[in-house]
Amino acid sequence: MKLIAFHLPQFHQIAENDVWWGEGFTEWTNTKKAVPLYPGHLQPRIPLENYYYNLMDSSARQWQAMAAKSYGIYGFCYYHYWFHGKQLLEQPVKQILRSGEPDFPFCLSWANETWTRKWDGGDRHILIEQTYGEEEEWSQHFYELLDAFRDPRYIKLNGRPLFLIYRPSNIPRCQDMLSFWNKLACENGLEGMYFVQTLGGFPISNLDGFDASVEFEPHYTFAHGGSDAFWRRIKTGDKEHLVIDYDNTWELIINRSHRRDRGQPIFPGAFVSWDNTPRLGDRGQSTIGASPQKFEWYLSRQIKRAKTLYNSEYLFINAWNEWVEGAFLEPDQHYGFQYLEAVKNALNE
Amino acid sequence: MMKKNQRITKRAAPPVGWYRISEEQLARMMSDLLEQAKSKEIPVSPIISAEKRPLPVDYKKIRVLLCSGMPDEDWRSEQIAADELRRLVKEVITIKARPSFGMSLSLLNPDLIVYMGRPDAISQEDLGVMQGSSAVKAVWLADNDGTSEALGRAAACFEHVFTQHTVHIPFYQSVGCRRVSHLPFSSDPELYYPKPFDEDYRSDLLIIGDSSRHLFCFKSISKIAEGLKIKVISTDAPSLELAALETFEWIREPSPVQTANYYNGAGAIIHLEPQVRQVIEAAACGAFQIASVHPDLYEYMCPGEDVVIYHSLDELEAKLIYYLDHPDQRRVYSSRALGKSRYDYSYLQMVSRLLYAVFLP
Known part of the structure; x- marks a missing residue:
């Protein structure tokens, strides 16, 4: 089973974030300022040995790949940001391509959402707007990524580079764009493209042109799980805060029917935990009941389902390093390497 | 008295006569019996007509709220218990017994609340909300490691108490628990089953x-x-x-x-x-x-x-x-x-x- 972990590259300083959020802003900024909201709320999360790495540092990228490989992670899926010819947070991947290091499989997920002050992909307080253009821009976009697609480390299915799109329904001429890219891929020595649409926490349309879908957890279950049994409100001082029951959420995931629509392959998903209170405070949501032992138990069952029900070679984990969303496998001071050990044990079961 | 060496021979029993009696005859017999019992001052349980007998409970109409205060290392017990309860009742909603879980109690309005774990960890506020609920309240104690006064007092807030050990029953009764039964946690079928071994x-x-x-x-x-x-x-x-x-x-x-x-x-x-x-x-x-x-x-x-x-x-x-x-x-x-x-x-x-x-x- 090939486990691919989503990887957020926002762990280095960029000029845009300096302007929008303050000098030196990275994901570590919010990670550090998190506070516990209720007894037992595990915040702030502190990287093991205070390793607040900088992704522009090649040793940090090497360490990530080495740690991931040691515990059975097959590859990373880096979030890719493209806004009408402008990229953000692209430098770590560019350096990986230039240097040839680390030797670790990867693919890209186009996180095609407008950036706002609310971090919700909506259209209020816009920082940079997501637009899609037409063929000319699609071509520019494709050629910007061609080196990555041609890289021997890039994850391919049947010779076709795996490319995820987060919000395909937002693309006005999505099918045309996918066909266009497929044509360009073939013209440039590739077997075509393997497009994967993300099933997440937003309305999902039936779109042609995709080869597979990926269940992005826990959001897919939040929005499409058919139950709100996992939501609770608890008091945090004089306010109320929304919490998620870890077990209820996972039970919905592992008991879901594997059939969706039109027989399109689905890559099942897994989530480590969820807690975006570092970013949103008590307006965010946190999880009750998460632990590495439970994660191992649930992941092992999801791996089994991936093999036997989904007939999938891949399973996507949210995430390798989403510290500000409580979805990370990287070691921290509280659990050490337990979540990574859980991955390894789940694979071995 | 039998003589020595007397053989016992089996004789064919006379055929049993089955008699059909009328309802009037049956009613007369019952009435006579009651009169006799009254005269001899024999207590007789009232004959309860079919209409007045208490109806068996239809579990499939019952909504259960399962609050889990189980320790982390025993998290599977709540899951399995909830799963099996779902086979028997209409609905099982599970919540973790964290601070201010009482808010959920008042929203969900179950017929039965089952608390699994050690209720001495419940805050007074949440305990008050629970006691104010009209639901039947039961606690399935995780008291394998022993009891305490605080645990006993908390258990007494529940109408039904289930303990891991029979030897704990007198203690819970002494602190005011009315109905106490021995009900151990069972085995996790995902862990404990026959399998090959190294x-x-x-x-x-x-x-x-x-x-x-x-x-x-x-x-x-x-x-x-x-x-x-x-x-x-x-x-x-x-x-x-x-x-x-x-x-x-x-x-x-x-x-x-x-x-x-x-x-x-x-x-x-x-x-x-x-x-x-x-x-x-x-x-x-x-x-x-x-x-x-x-x-x-x-x-x-x-x-x-x-x-x-x-x-x-x-x-x-x-x-x-x-x-x-x-x-x-x-x-x-x-x-x-x-x-x-x-x-x-x-x-x-x-x-x-x-x-x-x-x-x-």
């Missing part, structure tokens, strides 16, 4: 119990089982005397997965201080077990059928010698135990018992 887990004898309290037992077993592979699961370290024997391989605090492997790999298991849940878990692995006599074993298990009991060291020695020499008899016991772990003391039977006790008229 050689590392194989043993001829697996002893479970602390050596410091059972030194003579260990010495005796080491003589009887000389040459056999004996493993010991113990919470304490062996004394120098026992460690010097080199007869035993000591295992400290195995994980649940390892424990299941040890159960599967054991030719026979000896429980020096049986915990009924451990015995049930080992039964679910299809293990042959000998256990020291304990009242907890008699309510759900069948000593003599699915587990061998001993009352003294001499009896343990005798039975150990016998059963080590009779593997097929061990197999009969272990097979019965395996079957009963599925049909008599699984979580389904436990939650059935809980519902029955709670809704008993």
